[in-house]
Amino acid sequence: MGISRILDISKRSLLTYQNALDVTAHNIANASNPDYSRQRVILSATTPENNAGFYWGSGVTLSSINRMTNDLIVRQLDSYTSKLSYSDKQAELLGQIEQVFSEPSDQGLSALINQFFNSWQSLSVNPSSIPLRNDVLNSAKSLSLKIQDINSNLDLIKSSISSEFRDKVNQINSLLQDIKNLNIQISSVTNSGQSPNDLLDQRDKSINELSKLVDINVIYNNNNSAMISIGGILAVDSNFTVTFDTSLQNGKLNLITTDGKSPIITNGELSALADLYNKNIAGYQNDIDTIANQIVSSVNSLHSTAYSIENPPQTGINFFDGYIDGKLEINPNILSDVRKIAVSSDGTSGNGDIAKTISELADKKLIDGFTLSEKFSTLVNKIGSDKQTMDNLSTSNKLVLDQLQNQKDSVSGVSVDEEMTNVLKFQRAYDASAKLIKIADDLFQTLLDMV
Template identity: 35%
Template sequence: MGSSFFGLEIGKSALQAQQQAMDITGHNIANANTVGYTRQSAKMTAKTVPLSGIFVPPYLKSVGSGVAVEEIQRLRDRFIDLQLRQESRIESYWSTIDEGLNQVEIIFGDPQESGLSNIMNNFWNAWQELSKTPESEASRALLVETANLLAEAFQHTHSQLVLTQEQFDEQVALKVNEINSYLEQIHSVNQQIIRLSAAGGNINDYKDKLDLAVDGLSKIIDLQVQEESNGTYTIILQGRVLASAKELNLLEAQVDPLSGFNQVYFQGTTQKIDFANQSGELKAIFDLRDSLLENYKSDLNFLARELIEEVNTLHQTGYTLQEPPAPGGVFFVGSTAEDIAVDPAISGDYRLVAASSTGAPGDGEVALRIAQLRESDFVNGANPDDYYRGVISRLGAERQEAQRIAENQSLLVDQLNMRKESVSGVSLDEEMTNLIKYQHAYNAAASLIRTLDEMLDTVVNRLR
């Protein structure tokens, strides 16, 4: 016959295991709305009696000895985590590109009335009107005013593109600081995990903090994440350890003297981060600052330069309205969209507009030729209006493509988040079901102990 005290030990282990499982369930319920929390579960195993030993009675060798909570598991799928970080990084890249191109669209302002296309159209129309009435003070004033508006539009658009570049350059430094903040957090949590593991504590909640920091970091820059056997993470970028339990190496932004823009380096070194094969927010900021915005700025400068040269060339073939008529000078000064302006002398004296080819009264031949530049293919094989429309069309197409990819990536990330939540998220309905299950098991274990207690009472107190 087996010992009744052994049955009490089995009941005790059952009570302890079910109580711990209920505590874990309660922890899940309490953190149902905690960002980054991973659902936990008690992994129970049956306790067995050793098969040998002089102190093990033969009748116990075929009987189990109860239950124990072997491990408190984090219910997390590492493959989904990897997919989610990769796709979130791509989504962040294209979302940032989309936002940047949206800013460029606002800067160009087309097809609004204040857009450069509409102002340039008014400029050609003003030359057309002047060719009809070359002696008209009103037509000359309108032309100079329209030309000033065109120059201001070029300058304003250029300055806004430069300002946007500078804003993205500031974002580089801000993103580097954000990366360093995540790295410091990961390093700190790694050290807490080491100390807690040495004391035999539960590190699951600390690993949630690690995963949350890595998720945020992965949206900014492409990194390698290596999980160590002790539960800590090692973050590696281009062969260098950035954060681990023992190491912390930060990044820094330094101004490149050649470009005048921030570049990213490993702190305390001259090694620059190579973003050629990168993705994420920081890569998108670099692409916007150094490539996309620079290209649109170059297109604008090219259009302004060609316009200045062609208008000035024709204007210098004409004659002014002075007495006697004098050869025309330059109409525009400057060489790019940054510094284009109407010649101050012309702005001060409208008679200096050289609309005539001969100086004879009523001759508006030069004004007509300049008006006809609208249809002349002198800007890289296209007329100025078509060239500018091509720039705007390319911008619209790039924005549309970025928007499409960003939306598709967002849908993909949402699906992955749903898969992740199905594994790691806390379902209150499921936790309530578990709570009832563990409660019934606890009550049954208590009934077992009560029954054994009654049996022992019969043996000890009631046998005569």
């Protein structure tokens, strides 16, 4: 019986250390995989046997393969991933918006507003001058084109945001389905008493990808299944997934479920896109609309009281037709005949009083205690401030995220040097077990030779 025990112990030891080498090789193979968590074998003595009044050791077994991870750090990583994704996406798009306004610049809106009113000042000196009247018209055209260009580019960015939003929603639905499938597999393996380490890594990766898109809340049940909520709505577990869709109603871009529920999202790329569309750009365009409408009403209220240089002089003429669909529309009659530009207060050709009064609009506090140029400068400064805020927030979030990643790597990362040490240790134990089998075989042979 003693020799057979040696064989049993040696055989069990060979299998154990072979499995330990397999795990170590798996670690080394995934040393450069950022989504892999190091696995550690736990060796323990097998249950001893009671024989002849003694408890005899029966060898070694691989009792478990532990996944080296810190759940708290992983959840913090997901949280700051959402925050960083939000600030990065906002900073990226705000940079594009800054380029739309091209300020400060000779061709920026602020400069064109000043050129427009300066042209009226020049015309007031020589009201009958056709070239100066053409200057007024051309400066008005340049101003109109610039406002139209700003609105068109902002609408283009909004269209791009809307399209990207839909793509992100599709990604969310795909990730939720992946997580559900992994939940099912993980629960099955867990219920069988095994450790689904690689499946857990895959699910953590999917959850982290999801956290880049939206802020999430994750809870694990007894079967190791992840239950994830998005904006207060349970989105996935082992049994079902919610399907999300895009809503664009009343000019607002939102995330909704197929049954009409609206999760409240505050971080992640999706929230950044929605906030830019619904708040930032809407606010910027509202300020542009306010400036343009004020130009129309202020200039028309004066221009309509003045007289043209036609024969006979005409009055009651609006310089602008209005501000329509983001475009400053100039009176088509003035476009075809600059003599209809009205600047005389009494109908005489040499009078330019109204032109002078229009030029003085540039210095009047027409909007919320600001001049037109000051109001626009405030808008440009706000865009720059919003961009700087997001840049600073990204820097701060990136710093925290890097620190958390370093902490995760210290726990879950693979050290090739450490694993090679384990290879040598397990290899020697394997070699020793093989020698025990050889010794047991020699003992058997000795006994046989004695028969």
